Amino acid sequence: MSGRLAVIGLGPGDDAYLTAEARAEIAGAEMFYGYAPYLARLALRGDQTAHASDNRAELSRAEAALTAAAAGARVAVVSGGDPGVFAMAAAVCEAIDHGPAAWREVEIAVVPGITAMLAAAARVGAPLGHDFCALSLSDNLKPWDLVCRRLRAAADTGMVVALYNPASRARPWQLAQALRTLAASLAPDTPVIFARAVGRPDETVTVTTLAAAPEEPADMATCVIVGGPLTQRIERPGRRPLVYSARAVPEARQ
Amino acid sequence: MSGRLAVIGLGPGDDAYLTAEARAEIAGAEMFYGYAPYLARLALRGDQTAHASDNRAELSRAEAALTAAAAGARVAVVSGGDPGVFAMAAAVCEAIDHGPAAWREVEIAVVPGITAMLAAAARVGAPLGHDFCALSLSDNLKPWDLVCRRLRAAADTGMVVALYNPASRARPWQLAQALRTLAASLAPDTPVIFARAVGRPDETVTVTTLAAAPEEPADMATCVIVGGPLTQRIERPGRRPLVYSARAVPEARQ
Numbered sequence: 395m396s397g398r399l400a401v402i403g404l405g406p407g408d409d410a411y412l413t414a415e416a417r418a419e420i421a422g423a424e425m426f427y428g429y430a431p432y433l434a435r436l437a438l439r440g441d442q443t444a445h446a447s448d449n450r451a452e453l454s455r456a457e458a459a460l461t462a463a464a465a466g467a468r469v470a471v472v473s474g475g476d477p478g479v480f481a482m483a484a485a486v487c488e489a490i491d492h493g494p495a496a497w498r499e500v501e502i503a504v505v506p507g508i509t510a511m512l513a514a515a516a517r518v519g520a521p522l523g524h525d526f527c528a529l530s531l532s533d534n535l536k537p538w539d540l541v542c543r544r545l546r547a548a549a550d551t552g553m554v555v556a557l558y559n560p561a562s563r564a565r566p567w568q569l570a571q572a573l574r575t576l577a578a579s580l581a582p583d584t585p586v587i588f589a590r591a592v593g594r595p596d597e598t599v600t601v602t603t604l605a606a607a608p609e610e611p612a613d614m615a616t617c618v619i620v621g622g623p624l625t626q627r628i629e630r631p632g633r634r635p636l637v638y639s640a641r642a643v644p645e646a647r648q
Numbered sequence: 649m650s651g652r653l654a655v656i657g658l659g660p661g662d663d664a665y666l667t668a669e670a671r672a673e674i675a676g677a678e679m680f681y682g683y684a685p686y687l688a689r690l691a692l693r694g695d696q697t698a699h700a701s702d703n704r705a706e707l708s709r710a711e712a713a714l715t716a717a718a719a720g721a722r723v724a725v726v727s728g729g730d731p732g733v734f735a736m737a738a739a740v741c742e743a744i745d746h747g748p749a750a751w752r753e754v755e756i757a758v759v760p761g762i763t764a765m766l767a768a769a770a771r772v773g774a775p776l777g778h779d780f781c782a783l784s785l786s787d788n789l790k791p792w793d794l795v796c797r798r799l800r801a802a803a804d805t806g807m808v809v810a811l812y813n814p815a816s817r818a819r820p821w822q823l824a825q826a827l828r829t830l831a832a833s834l835a836p837d838t839p840v841i842f843a844r845a846v847g848r849p850d851e852t853v854t855v856t857t858l859a860a861a862p863e864e865p866a867d868m869a870t871c872v873i874v875g876g877p878l879t880q881r882i883e884r885p886g887r888r889p890l891v892y893s894a895r896a897v898p899e900a901r902q
Contacts (some may be wrong), residue, residue, distance in 0.1 A: 410669035413659065413762065441746075476762075478769045480895075484777025487892030491882050496886040504770035508667065508760045515732045516758035521737025527781045527807065536897035540806070544779055547801035552794070553781065604814055628745050630752040638741030641734075643790035 396499045399463040402641035403476040403507020404435060407593015411508040419505050427459040428482075452482060454491040463500045466647045470488035476509035478522045480530045480558050510554035510617040514589030519628070521587060524639035526554035530567050531561070537616070543577050551615045554625060554639050557618040568610045569618070570608045576620050577604050585627045585637045587619040588612060601627065601635050653717040657730040657761020658689060661847015665762040672811045673759050677724035681713040682736075686726045700783045706736060710743040717754045730763035734784045736811045764871040765810035768843030771853045773882070775873045778893035780808035785815070785822050792822070796829050803833035807880060808893050811872040823872070824862045830874055831858050839881045839891045841873040842866060855881065855889050872896060 400419045405411025405614055423442065430446040438444060447455045463469040466529045473481040483504045490497045515522045523624065527548045533541060548555045555576065562570040571585075582605035590613070602610055604620065612618060619640060628636040654673045658779070661666025677696065680687055684700040692698060701709045710725065717723040727735040739756045744751045769776045781802045787795060796868075802809045809830065814823040836859035844852045856864055858874065866872060875893060882890040 405667065410672075411667050411760070412665050414663035418664075424720045453687065476766050477776045478766060478776050480777070483770070483774035484892050484895050487773045487777070487882065487890050488894060491880060491892070492888065500883065502773070502885075504773065506665070506762045506766040506770040508762065508852065509766065512760040512763065513734060514728050516737070516760040519741045519756070519758065520732045520737035522782075523734070523741070523782065525783045527802075528750050528776075529778065535895050537880065540897060544805045544807060546730075547805045547807075548781075550797045551801045553798060553801075585877065621877075625720050626741075626745060628741065633755075636741050638738050638745070640742060641738050641789050643794060646652075 396496070396501065397463040397466045397468055398501040398502040398503065399459055399469045399471065400505055401471045401473065401477040401486055402472050402505040405508035405593070406475050406510050406513045407591065407597070411513065413507065416505050416507060419503070422470050422545055423565060425462050425467050425469045427455050427469065428472040430476050433548065436472065451483040453489060456485040457493065460486065460489055460493060460497045460500060464496045473507070476507040477504055478506065479528065481508040492551065502588065508631065509559065510592065511555070511619065513592040514587060514617040514619060517589055518587050518601055518631045518634065520635035520638040521585065521621055521625055522554055523625050523641055524554055524622060526556060528556045528558065529559045531572055532559040532565065533568060534647060537589060541572070545575045546574055546579065552622045552624065554622045555620045557620070559563040559614055560612045560616055560618045562614050569612055573604065573607050573620070578625070580604055585625050587637060588616055589619070590616040599634070600632060601637055650750070650755065651717040651720045652757065653713055653723045653725065653753040654757040654759055654771065655725045655727065655731040655740055656759040658686060659762035659847070660729050660764050660767045661845065665767065665847055667761065670761060670827045671835070673724060674759065676696065677722050679716050679721050679723045680726060681709050681723065682726040686728050691897060706739040707743060710739040711747065712738065714740065714747060714751045714754060718750045727761070727824050730761040731758055731759065733763040733782065738741050746860055750848055763847065764812065765873060766871055767846040768841060768853070768871040771843055771846060772841050772855055772888065773890035774892040775839065775875055776810065776893065777895055778808055778876060778878050779832065780810060782810045782812065784812045785826055786813040787822060795826070799826055799829045800833065801862070806876045806878065808876045809874045811813055811874070813868055814870055815866045815873045816868050823866055827858065827861050827874070834858055834876070839875040841877050841891060842870055843873070844870040855891055
């Protein structure tokens with residue numbers, strides 16, 4: 395007898411970003427799998443159990459959740475942000491793809507959430523208002539040279555770039571090199587946003603420039619948005635500047 | 649006296665995608681500006697007024713909303729999906745950038761929502777699980793040649809592509825040409841998803857291939873996701889196939 399596995403996006407930060415659908419899915423599940431800080435955000439009932447695992451144990455967490463669901467349980471795998479963007483939904487699919495046939499009979503529901511770049515962009519205006527790319531800067535699963543080729547491709551064609559996983563203790567130099575790679579094609583005053591822990595009490599959001607960006611601190615809870623040639627900064631009296639990427643490309647900039 | 653302008657993302661489809669923050673912002677506003685079908689999704693109270701405008705009147709709608717907010721009103725501009733992705737937040741910023749100084753004193757809050765590509769991706773698994781681009785196929789505001797250069801840049805570097813505004817009555821041929829452009833770099837069996845009206849009663853989601861994709865109907869309510877070299881399709885008995893983009897790049901594919 396096959397159960398059901400919901401991969402639920404909690405959004406970043408607190409419950410303000412939780413959707414009605416995510417709330418209903420959380421109420422309906424009995425076993426919860428996830429990274430401990432995400433599980434800690436849930437107010438589970440006595441009949442619901444939490445199974446915490448390390449942030450890097452994505453595939454083994456997916457396998458444990460699928461095993462429980464294939465045995466008939468109503469299972470939830472929780473992700474911060476959106477589960478489909480550099481998070482658990484791909485790990486669950488990968489586990490199904492390489493797992494036993496019974497896992498293909500489990501009902502799978504992916505419940506979208508507000509992903510970090512949308513929350514970060516909202517804090518400053520509309521930097522993602524023009525065509526953009528979302529890249530993970532982690533080179534744990536892909537060669538660094540490929541990351542740089544994607545960055546060059548985006549900058550050379552005027553796309554805004556949102557960077558996930560910009561830095562960690564094990565990956566201290568990648569962000570500076572990524573910013574240098576983008577700077578080869580973009581103006582030094584291109585607006586850059588560092589948004590850390592959006593929606594949490596320790597949220598910090600900084601608007602800087604591509605030239606000054608290497609000075610900013612970043613970690614795994616930071617989303618960095620690097621504007622394109624159409625990204626503008628609007629100064630405001632007594633308020634953080636707005637940043638937006640113009641919808642229209644002037645003929646002269648083609 | 650300056651009021652407040654909230655640019656609120658309602659998510660696609662019905663209220664399942666509405667966040668707690670969006671719900672609170674809707675409750676707190678007194679004047680609502682937006683495209684009529686989005687305003688129709690709100691259950692406004694007697695003390696709240698709706699000001700509908702045409703889908704293409706984005707800049708004049710933003711100006712009307714800013715005029716009301718600068719006069720002291722609590723104003724909401726509503727968008728389907730996320731207001732920062734090819735929607736109203738950039739139009740509001742653009743109006744501020746080119747408008748009277750008083751508009752820079754209005755408190756601006758952008759409230760993120762589930763954008764179409766996240767809802768579309770969730771319906772089939774995790775096609776956006778690897779690096780990706782989000783492009784609007786509309787060439788009303790940018791040259792078509794630039795759209796094609798961005799498509800080639802994405803496909804040549806193995807990024808997944810999410811296409812917004814793929815087709816309309818006035819733009820009937822762009823999607824087929826975009827698919828041909830991508831097909832120059834991608835395998836004919838690359839998975840492609842057409843997701844229309846996700847979350848609405850008339851929702852349709854189709855998983856096809858790049859070779860067969862030109863046969864699929866599309867309109868302004870459709871989001872098209874074209875996979876990359878790492879995008880896999882998993883067949884399942886009695887269920888829609890899953891589609892996901894693998895997180896890891898095998899060395900051989902560099």
